Amino acid sequence: MKSIKYLYSSLFLLVAGLSTVNAQDKKEENVTVKEEIEVVRPYKPILAEAVKLRRSPNLNDVKIYKAKLNYSITDRKLELNSDIQKLQAQQLAAEKETELINNYVKGGIGNLSTLLGEVYINLGKDESLQAGGYFKHFSQNGKLNKQNSSYQQLSVFGRSILDENTISGRINFERNGTYFYGIDDARPTFNTNPEKQALTLFEAEGELIKNYHESDDALSYALKANGYVWTDKFSAKESYFTLNGYLNKRINSFNLGVAASTEFGSTKDALTSVGNNILRLNPYIRLQLEGVKVTAGLNFVNEFGAAKSARIFPAITADFTLIPDYLQIFGEVKGDVNRSSLKSFTDENPWLNQNINIKNAVEKLTISAGIKGTGGAGFGYKARFYVKQIEDMPLFVNNFTDFNKFDVIYDFGKTKITGIEGEISVQVSDELKWTGKLNLDDYKTSQETYSWFKPGLKVSSNF
Numbered sequence: 001m002k003s004i005k006y007l008y009s010s011l012f013l014l015v016a017g018l019s020t021v022n023a024q025d026k027k028e029e030n031v032t033v034k035e036e037i038e039v040v041r042p043y044k045p046i047l048a049e050a051v052k053l054r055r056s057p058n059l060n061d062v063k064i065y066k067a068k069l070n071y072s073i074t075d076r077k078l079e080l081n082s083d084i085q086k087l088q089a090q091q092l093a094a095e096k097e098t099e100l101i102n103n104y105v106k107g108g109i110g111n112l113s114t115l116l117g118e119v120y121i122n123l124g125k126d127e128s129l130q131a132g133g134y135f136k137h138f139s140q141n142g143k144l145n146k147q148n149s150s151y152q153q154l155s156v157f158g159r160s161i162l163d164e165n166t167i168s169g170r171i172n173f174e175r176n177g178t179y180f181y182g183i184d185d186a187r188p189t190f191n192t193n194p195e196k197q198a199l200t201l202f203e204a205e206g207e208l209i210k211n212y213h214e215s216d217d218a219l220s221y222a223l224k225a226n227g228y229v230w231t232d233k234f235s236a237k238e239s240y241f242t243l244n245g246y247l248n249k250r251i252n253s254f255n256l257g258v259a260a261s262t263e264f265g266s267t268k269d270a271l272t273s274v275g276n277n278i279l280r281l282n283p284y285i286r287l288q289l290e291g292v293k294v295t296a297g298l299n300f301v302n303e304f305g306a307a308k309s310a311r312i313f314p315a316i317t318a319d320f321t322l323i324p325d326y327l328q329i330f331g332e333v334k335g336d337v338n339r340s341s342l343k344s345f346t347d348e349n350p351w352l353n354q355n356i357n358i359k360n361a362v363e364k365l366t367i368s369a370g371i372k373g374t375g376g377a378g379f380g381y382k383a384r385f386y387v388k389q390i391e392d393m394p395l396f397v398n399n400f401t402d403f404n405k406f407d408v409i410y411d412f413g414k415t416k417i418t419g420i421e422g423e424i425s426v427q428v429s430d431e432l433k434w435t436g437k438l439n440l441d442d443y444k445t446s447q448e449t450y451s452w453f454k455p456g457l458k459v460s461s462n463f
Contacts, residue, residue, distance in 0.1 A: 100125050102132075113141035131158040146179035146194040149350075165210055172203040178350050182404030191404060196233060199346050203228040215250070222246040230343045234354055235270040238342045255286035265305075267342055267358050274358040275305035278339055282315060291321035301337045303360060311337065311362070323373070331369040337362055340394060345408060349396050349453070353405040362391040364414065370421075378427040388417040396453040406453075413446025435462045 102124045108116040115137065122132035139150035157170035179194040207224040227241040241264045248257035258281070265276040284297025299313040313335025321328050338361045346352050370384030393415040399405045419441040427433040439458040443451035 113139075115139045128161050129159070131156075133157065142181075144181050144183065145192070146181045146196075148181075149176075149178045151176050161211075163211075165208055167206075167208055169206040170204075172201070172205075174201040174203075175199070176346075176350055180351055180402070180404045184403065194404070197350065198233040199230070199350060200232075201228055201230050201343065216252050218250045220246075220248045220250070228343070230341075232342075232346075232352075236268070236342055236354060236356075238265070238267045240265045240341065240343070253287060253289050255288065256284075257286070258283045263339060265339065265341060269355045271355045272357070276303075276307070276339065276341070276358055276360065277305040278303055278337060278360075284315060291324070293317075293319040299334065299336060303337060306358070307360065311335075313363075313365075325374055327371060327373045329369070329371050332366070334366050335363055338390075345394070349406055351404065351406055353399050353402070353407050356408050357410075359392055359394075359410055361393050361410075364389040364391055380425040382421075382423040384421040386417075386419050386421070388419075390415045390417065393451075395448060395451060409448070409452075411445050411448045411451075415446055415451070416444040418442045418444075433463075437461070 102122040104118075104120050106116070106118040108114075110116075117137040118134065120132070120134040123130065133154070133156040135155075136153045137151070139148070141148050152175045153173070155170060155172045157168070159166065159168040176199040178197050180191070180197060181194045182191055184190050203226070205224070205226045207222070209222045210220045212218075212220070222245070224244045225242070226244075228239070230238040230240075242261060244259070244261040246257070246259045248255055260282070261278075261280045263276075263278040263280075267274045267276065279302040281300040282297055284295055286293070286295040288294075295315070295317045297315040299315045300310070301313065302310045314333050315335075316333045317331070319328060319330045340358050340360050342352070342356060342358075345356065366386060366388045368384055368386035370382065372380075372382040374380050391414050392410045392412060394408050394410055396406045397409055399407050419439060421437070421439050423435070423437045425433065425435040437458075437460045441454070441456050441458075443454055443456070445451055
């Protein structure tokens with residue numbers, strides 16, 4: 001009803017307004033007035049009556065809505081990439097291959113009329129086949145009458161590296177010439193024309209070795225044969241042949257093995273003839289870990305020929321690393337039979353008399369211990385203390401008639417040797433290295449009054 005009333009009122013006011021305007025136009029016909037009037041009034045919205053809910057909500061309605069969910073589980077391994085990634089080393093430029101010199105000739109002269117000559121020949125760098133030979137000459141002249149000596153050696157060798165084994169061999173010839181020089185002030189006319197001595201050796205050797213494998217249960221073996229014929233300028237002659245075998249089975253950190261050798265020797269002179277044969281058998285077990293190496297075994301030695309005996313000796317060695325590359329301690333307990341021969345005697349003393357008695361020396365027991373290692377780049381050291389008991393140790397004595405010749409006697413019983421050994425090596429470069437060695441020995445003889453021609457001090461050096 002109010003809306004209709006407002007509508008009629010508005011129409012009435014509008015008609016009244018228009019009548020007034022027309023009346024003014026008629027009164028002022030001669031006056032032209034053009035004017036636009038815009039009436040603006042505030043807008044008054046009319047809202048409908050609100051519909052209100054007269055009910056209060058139900059506060060006790062606590063029903064929980066549960067949505068239906070579908071799960072899909074993927075079985076995947078969780079990878080942790082927290083470790084430090086390994087750095088890839090940059091490859092170095094290809095190094096120029098070292099040029100190997102296969103052959104050389106060397107010569108030299110010195111005081112005491114010293115002459116030196118060497119010739120060495122080799123096929124070259126071949127990993128599967130190596131062969132070559134060399135010749136050496138060395139001679140000197142002293143101030144005494146016929147105080148001359150000369151040494152020559154000619155050797156040919158070869159080696160072939162196969163897939164499983166390595167085969168090698170050599171043929172060797174040596175000659176050592178000297179004189180039985182010497183003077184006696186009490187006998188001026190004695191030995192005015194010294195006798196000449198010439199020691200010759202012809203030797204052949206062959207070897208078969210199983211190549212090394214990294215396997216924890218590898219089987220290794222070796223076989224070696226060696227033989228020689230030795231003669232002097234008079235009637236002495238010696239022949240020798242030996243066959244050595246070695247078998248080792250590796251089982252993880254342990255090694256089970258056995259080493260065996262057979263030696264056949266025959267020594268003849270104008271008045272003597274001796275057969276000297278030895279059989280050795282050395283079973284052992286070895287434990288080898290990082291920094292530890294211990295070998296325990298037995299050495300069974302059987303002499304047959306002129307002498308007949310059977311002996312069993314201990315064979316124990318131990319090596320422990322305290323500071324890698326810098327300090328190691330080692331020890332050894334062993335025994336053996338040292339074979340005597342004219343060749344071994346003349347290697348030590350070439351002025352040997354004729355008809356020498358041959359008897360093997362028995363190394364009853366040897367105990368040694370020491371340290372070794374390095375003190376930095378290019379410096380190495382070794383120090384060892386040892387005690388030996390040797391039965392029938394050979395000694396050199398002057399012949400009662402010809403004092404310039406030497407006989408061999410034996411200290412029957414047990415000779416005790418106490419000694420210290422020291423060694424130092426210094427390497428400045430590949431071309432320059434010095435090594436020095438010192439031995440101090442104290443001999444306690446059993447029957448003899450002195451250890452004849454056994455020096456208590458030995459000094460050696462190599463530069």
